[in-house]
Amino acid sequence: MCGIVGICNLETARDIDVQTLARMTGAIRHRGPDEAGIYVDDWAGLGHVRLSIIDLAGGGQPIHNEDQTLWIVYNGEVFNYPELRAQLERQGHCFYTSSDTEVLLHLYEQEGPACLERLNGQFAFAIWNSRRQELFLARDRVGIRPLHYTVHDGRLIFASEIKAIFTVPWVPRRIDPEALDQVFTFWTVLPGRTVFQGICELPPGHYMEVSKGNVTTHRYWDVPVWPRSDQIDRPVDEIAETVGDLLTDAVRLRLRADVPVGCYLSGGLDSSGIAALTAGRFNADLSTFGIRFDQEAFDEGSHQQTMAKCLGTHHREVRASAAAIGTSFAEMLWHAEKPVLRTAPVPLLMLSKAVRDSGLKVVLTGEGADEVFGGYNIFKEAKVRRFWARQPDSAARGALVGQLYGYVFRDQRAKSFLTSFFGNGLDQVHDPLFSHMIRWQNTSRIKTFFSPDLRAAVGQCDPYAPVRASLPEGFHRLDAVAKAQYLEMKIFLSNYLLSSQGDRVAMAHSVEIRVPFLDYRVIEFMSRVPSHWKILGLNEKHLLKKVLAPVLPESVCNRRKQPYRAPIVDCLLGDGVRELLGRSAIESAGLFDAAKVARLLGKFQTVDRASEVDGMALAGVLSTQIVHRLFVEQFRADAVAPVRANLTFDRRGRTAIRQIDRGSVRQIPVSSLSDGGNRPSV
Secondary structure (H helix, E strand, O other): OEEEEEEEEOOOOOOOOHHHHHHHHHHOHHHOEOEEEEEEOOOEEEEEEEOOOOOOOOOOOOEEOOOOOEEEEEEEEEOOHHHHHHHHHHOOOOOOOOOHHHHHHHHHHHHHHHHHHHOOEEEEEEEEEOOOOEEEEEEOOOOOOOOEEEEEOOEEEEEOOHHHHHOOOOOOOOEOHHHHHHHHHHOOOOOOOOOEOOOEEOOOOEEEEEEOOEEEEEEOOOOOOOOHHHOOOOOHHHHHHHHHHHHHHHHHHHOOOOOOEEEEOOOOHHHHHHHHHHHHHOOOOOEEEEEEEOOOOOOOHHHHHHHHHHHOOEEEEEEEOHHHHHHHHHHHHHHHOOOOOOOOHHHHHHHHHHHHHOOOOEEEOOOOHHHHHOOOHHHHHHHHHHHHHOOOOOHHHHOOHHHHOOOOOOOHHHHHHHHHHHHOOHHHOOOOOHHHHHHHHHHHHHHHHEOHHHHHHHOOOOOOHHHHHHOOOOHHHOOHHHHHHHHHHHHHHHHHHOHHHHHHHHHOOOOEEEOHHHOHHHHHHHOOOOHHHHOEOOEOOHHHHHHHHHHOOHHHHOOOOOOOOOOOHHHHOOHHHHHHOOHHHHHHHOOEOHHHHHHHHHHHOOOOOOOHHHHHHHHHHHHHHHHHHHHHHOOOHHHOOOOOOOEEEEOOOOEEEEOOOOOOOOOOOHHHHOHHHOOOOO
């Protein structure tokens, strides 16, 4: 895994400063500490930092084709590259490396944008055609790897992370009010947005073509939408066999590397299944990594130990105490580059450090299984609430919610509250957003902390309008579970789970995560499987349990799902919070109402247990304040150390200069962006 940056002139040839490219590349050196490279001509400049995983000796980038007219910088992996290379060699292409990067470049040379349909991988890349002065950018189907861009002053500037774009001195840095409104509705921005004005993200499954003033974006893949009439009509055992074969092959491909590959192991069905397939069929000498919590409500340590013992793995645990989570909260936000309503990404940041400290660079994870196989309570809620809506006055139907949240229904008061909560909006069953609307509206309650200026900037903006406009043809013909799955994959998966809890916190410590459940073949096949095989009654992931039962202990395969969570309030009420959420800091940023924030902090001093909404409010307001401080108030482009490139190509003089100068390159420290040389303490 790596990091990429670039600048492309849109209208006229203008000097592209190599030092600017070097500084952009230096800002994301954590994504690729092993090597760095730069290409520049009068129209475009490309930069790359490398995490060496395939072709350790010869895979340095930028990489070019035979006549040096095409140049690529690439972040990711194409797992089926050996098969593609063999075909390209038969077609006459010559290679000078053994990397998947060069395979991708020649495949593009052969097939153009259609090459994306041939790739099984996770990637974001840029290809520069120096002969035609054309730039091609692309991102993988589900958005495992990030790619941001902005158009400013006649140039397109792109990078894996926004902080690299901000090192370009003339790029403005401002919070986007409408994007912040989305975060406080959906937990994240919608596809294509970031929380910064003028900074966009290429959506998953899209590519961009840039040619002398023209910038066009195209979608090449979307989560498939199949009406019930086109779903697979086969016995469940046959379906399970096919899924098992696809999942096993997805794991096999993702073990392709010239370095050891480990696994995350939470103790739940998903990560345990991936670890079991890996250890049982491909790699018996497996290292696994898990998170432990001090609070019993969050901890899954006993299940991790059961699986580690069963598989015989070398298991390492990371203890995520409340104090440790609070201490690392600002660091996580520096890498996430967006506010969050949870602390859950922080333990994963700590986990990736443990992986790197152990000497590993690559891990397989279980992300995506809940979205693809029907594992979230929100999917079951959709079923229950639609069933309930047929007889809204039925107490028996409403009581089914208790089977989803039995651990909450401890007394009559809680039971009455949740029945009332989930009973809202039953008359809106025909709304295409029915499955998620009750959650989104509940999250939106924390917008009460917005300042009058922020409210005015948001205006009458309807956050749901772009979601409705993006729904594909045929969406209305899907059943309740399929609709909810589509929304979850399009909004939450790529923009939060694979970002703030995925790529960003892993790459902060130069660790590549690979996600077998998000192999596009698995997604496409499961999109045609009837929903009742995904959720049988109220039994989530029924089909996946059937697939994994032969390789997992019964106690793990059929245990009640425990969603991954982390404590919030206990972690975020340290001394530094008083300054960040004090009147002066709040009014300086201008995003929140200082009096309301003060009352929220006072509330935490008087109640024994904070509500879910109060916890989200604290995390959301605090994280927004930190993001504003790090990237708007205190970010200094000249504080970023330029990278020293191992490989530099300067095409202005039609020469290629190879430099071997590993030098000492420091990463940009969060502490340098904070008052008194110390990052905000939370």
